[in-house]
Amino acid sequence: MVKKPKRSEAASRSKRNQRNKKIKKRENPLGVNFSSRQAKENATQVIISAGLLKIFGVGTLILGDSGIGKSESSLELISRGHKFISDDVVEIFRDKDGRLHGRAPRLTRNFMEIRGLGIINIKEIFGSKSILDETQIDLVIRLKKWNKKMEIDRLGLEVPEDYVLAGTRIPQLHIPVAPGRNIATLIEVASRVFLLRQKGYLAAQDITRRLDKKLAGKNE
Numbered sequence: 001m002v003k004k005p006k007r008s009e010a011a012s013r014s015k016r017n018q019r020n021k022k023i024k025k026r027e028n029p030l031g032v033n034f035s036s037r038q039a040k041e042n043a044t045q046v047i048i049s050a051g052l053l054k055i056f057g058v059g060t061l062i063l064g065d066s067g068i069g070k071s072e073s074s075l076e077l078i079s080r081g082h083k084f085i086s087d088d089v090v091e092i093f094r095d096k097d098g099r100l101h102g103r104a105p106r107l108t109r110n111f112m113e114i115r116g117l118g119i120i121n122i123k124e125i126f127g128s129k130s131i132l133d134e135t136q137i138d139l140v141i142r143l144k145k146w147n148k149k150m151e152i153d154r155l156g157l158e159v160p161e162d163y164v165l166a167g168t169r170i171p172q173l174h175i176p177v178a179p180g181r182n183i184a185t186l187i188e189v190a191s192r193v194f195l196l197r198q199k200g201y202l203a204a205q206d207i208t209r210r211l212d213k214k215l216a217g218k219n220e
Helices: 009-027 070-079 122-126 183-198 203-219
Strands: 039-041 046-049 051-055 058-064 083-086 089-094 100-103 111-114 118-121 134-136 139-145 163-165 168-170 172-177
Touching: 051 070, 051 183, 058 070, 058 100, 058 163, 058 183, 070 083, 070 111, 070 122, 070 183, 083 089, 083 100, 083 134, 118 122, 139 163, 139 183, 172 183
Parallel strands: 058 139, 139 172
Antiparallel strands: 039 046, 046 089, 051 058, 051 083, 089 100, 100 134, 111 118, 163 168
């Protein structure tokens, strides 16, 4: 019986490299180079894996694991009239006043990748009014896959720690993702919640005061 020759180490390594390239291509079909780490910094710019839209005037950076629905949610938000800046990869830079802004890499500007549809051009589909070249970053929304063990603040009294980007602290909100939840609507509401908090209003504190007042009245 003739034994089959063992595959050489070089051949095995070459096959692994080809497989890894295919995986990376699926995860980043637009072909933009960025570090596997969350952000890659240099002296003037940060490149981060995220989506960026302007929602009710709020520059919103959307974070989340690959496949969680960032692009699909962004597409729904664009269809509702919100402004699209970038999908999948965002270049972060500072303006002359030191504020953080975000934009799409020149190569992928106006493009979005949607599973099942491939690469689409937002400007060509929704028109020039649907896009912006850049926006200031005001809010970070992190999409997190929901599970039964996840601890969730049902009232909203606990505010997540600020997201630190290029040494700047940015307000952050977490949205658990689960079947049946309309993520685009939740992102819209999160943006409005952010605006209200900027004005000093917190619904959880409001209802707590009402309950305290009601209980105080019963005890009199």
